[in-house]
Amino acid sequence: MSVGKPSSAPPSSPMFSLRGSLITLAVFTLLSLAYFSLNFSVSSPPPPSVTATVDRPVVRQEKTSDSNPSPEEEEEEFSDIYHSPEVFWLNYAEMERKFKVYIYPDGDPNTFYQTPRKLTGKYSSEGYFFQNIREGRFRTEDPDQAQLFFIPISCHKMRGKGTSYENMTIIVQNYVESLIAKYPYWNRTLGADHFFVTCHDVGVRATEGLPLLVKNSIRVVCSPSYDVGFIPHKDVALPQVLQPFALPAGGNDVENRTTLGFWAGHRNSKIRVILARVWENDTELYILNNRINRAEGNLLYQKKFYTTKFCICPGGSQVNSARPMDSIHYGCIPVILSNYYDLPFNDILDWRKFSVILTEKDVYQLKQILKAIPYSEFLTLHKNLVKVQKHFQWNSPPIKYDAFHMVMYDLWLRHHVIKY
Numbered sequence: 001m002s003v004g005k006p007s008s009a010p011p012s013s014p015m016f017s018l019r020g021s022l023i024t025l026a027v028f029t030l031l032s033l034a035y036f037s038l039n040f041s042v043s044s045p046p047p048p049s050v051t052a053t054v055d056r057p058v059v060r061q062e063k064t065s066d067s068n069p070s071p072e073e074e075e076e077e078f079s080d081i082y083h084s085p086e087v088f089w090l091n092y093a094e095m096e097r098k099f100k101v102y103i104y105p106d107g108d109p110n111t112f113y114q115t116p117r118k119l120t121g122k123y124s125s126e127g128y129f130f131q132n133i134r135e136g137r138f139r140t141e142d143p144d145q146a147q148l149f150f151i152p153i154s155c156h157k158m159r160g161k162g163t164s165y166e167n168m169t170i171i172v173q174n175y176v177e178s179l180i181a182k183y184p185y186w187n188r189t190l191g192a193d194h195f196f197v198t199c200h201d202v203g204v205r206a207t208e209g210l211p212l213l214v215k216n217s218i219r220v221v222c223s224p225s226y227d228v229g230f231i232p233h234k235d236v237a238l239p240q241v242l243q244p245f246a247l248p249a250g251g252n253d254v255e256n257r258t259t260l261g262f263w264a265g266h267r268n269s270k271i272r273v274i275l276a277r278v279w280e281n282d283t284e285l286y287i288l289n290n291r292i293n294r295a296e297g298n299l300l301y302q303k304k305f306y307t308t309k310f311c312i313c314p315g316g317s318q319v320n321s322a323r324p325m326d327s328i329h330y331g332c333i334p335v336i337l338s339n340y341y342d343l344p345f346n347d348i349l350d351w352r353k354f355s356v357i358l359t360e361k362d363v364y365q366l367k368q369i370l371k372a373i374p375y376s377e378f379l380t381l382h383k384n385l386v387k388v389q390k391h392f393q394w395n396s397p398p399i400k401y402d403a404f405h406m407v408m409y410d411l412w413l414r415h416h417v418i419k420y
């Protein structure tokens with residue numbers, strides 16, 4: 001071989017040719033698989049194991065500029081006033097479909113509330129419930145379809161006839177014992193799936209002599225004080241509403257609310273005595289020792305709610321009063337001043353989103369506490385307060401999400417824990 005002459009390339013072997021073909025084929029196969037996999041993922045739904053999860057959140061449609069709000073969007077708007085919005089919407093819908101209540105048809109006319117005597121005053125919530133339960137969708141004539149049984153005791157009606165507390169207790173006892181003897185339903189749970197409704201102190205005093213009724217059945221009462229035997233996980237706090245409201249509900253009227261705080265009432269409790277003594281001469285808190293008559297003075301009492309930011313709600317002879325509901329209706333932020341108060345719908349609504357919750361010892365720093373609340377927080381509280389107004393309004397006939405339906409929802413929640 002001569003120097004400087006380039007050597008010739010070795011001849012190609014069959015083995016190199018075969019390896020190149022295999023590599024080319026492998027690359028082509030991988031590209032094909034990737035292509036078909038991409039098409040499959042776009043056009044095919046995910047397998048059932050992915051979509052059928054147990055607690056999958058509800059998918060909400062996006063709102064378009066030319067469409068009306070959907071029910072889901074309306075629910076989302078109000079979601080910040082509830083503890084668990086999704087749970088509330090789902091359970092409420094199930095309640096409307098399934099909940100049935102049987103009303104016992106028997107009883108002395110003094111106990112069977114045929115027609116409310118009146119739908120005004122401090123017992124009006126009781127009257128509205130008795131009327132609504134007959135007007136609404138929840139009543140059934142078939143006790144075998146019922147989840148709960150309503151004992152229609154009207155202690156207020158008995159009181160209106162001049163019956164003493166002792167005689168009322170005897171009448172109620174005889175009536176309940178007659179139901180136990182005539183019907184088989186009480187004995188299945190010893191009354192745990194039974195409930196009765198009564199407002200203010202009359203019903204509490206008239207029924208406290210019947211341990212089997214108070215301890216076993218569900219009490220829907222306007223006096224949710226623990227010192228009178230109220231059991232929060234069993235009983236239901238009935239909102240005490242004075243109907244009809246004298247003036248329209250308060251809305252976006254925050255600019256007119258120039259008074260820091262307001263209360264007017266009788267000194268019928270220790271906390272009210274302290275409240276009046278400490279703050280009745282203050283220039284920023286409007287505290288009156290005597291209540292402004294609701295029916296006189298050109299509705300001065302009601303109109304004061306419109307011009308006040310925070311309405312003080314101390315307990316009276318009972319821990320409850322109609323003042324929190326008045327405050328909510330007229331758009332004044334309620335200031336709950338109580339050591340214990342199972343607020344109406346407290347397991348559903350987040351009261352701290354639309355009210356100020358204090359203990360009785362806070363009365364001495366009341367003005368400082370209220371003045372320390374930023375204006376932006378006040379606006380948020382007021383906005384949420386307007387949202388929640390519908391839940392504290394009684395109607396005849398009842399309407400969706402009103403006070404009657406909220407009480408029924410509380411009862412619906414409680415019936416789930418009854419086993420027999």
